[in-house]
Amino acid sequence: MTHASLKKYQQVTKSTAQQASPYQLVAMLFQKLLDNIATAKGAISQKNYAKKGAELSNAIAIIGVLEGSLDFEQGGDISNNLASLYQYCSEQLLEASTSNDIEKLNEVAQILIPIKSGWDAIPLENQEQVSF
Secondary structure, three states, X not given: OOHHHHHHHHHHHHHXXXXXXXXXXXXXXXXXXXXHHHHXXXXXXXOOHHHHHHHHHHHHHHHHHHHHOOOHHHHHHHHHHHHHHHHXXXXXXXXXXXXXXXXXXXXXXXXXXXXXXXXXXXXXXXXXXXXX
């Protein structure tokens, strides 16, 4: 991607995020998180450890945002369970980063994919109720 193309992509992505609903923002975070993990796996395979580190650092930050957006008062056990899963995923990503362990990245992705799928399956009429 050329510098001009990358700059345009970043502008469109930022604009999209600014116009997104809270539901859409979380969906975007899940997708970016899974993209970061996939890119980190490729970086490990290519022995590009700087890129791996950056991608996993971003992934851990996104998990922090997702965890920080949980509403424990309204979410009850679901929020508590998600917080535990997010914490576990962060720990596994950190460990995968230090050991260049693609299997740990696969494990985290396999935990996150069903959560993302559940989020994506929220009916349109209920998406408006999502707030932070």
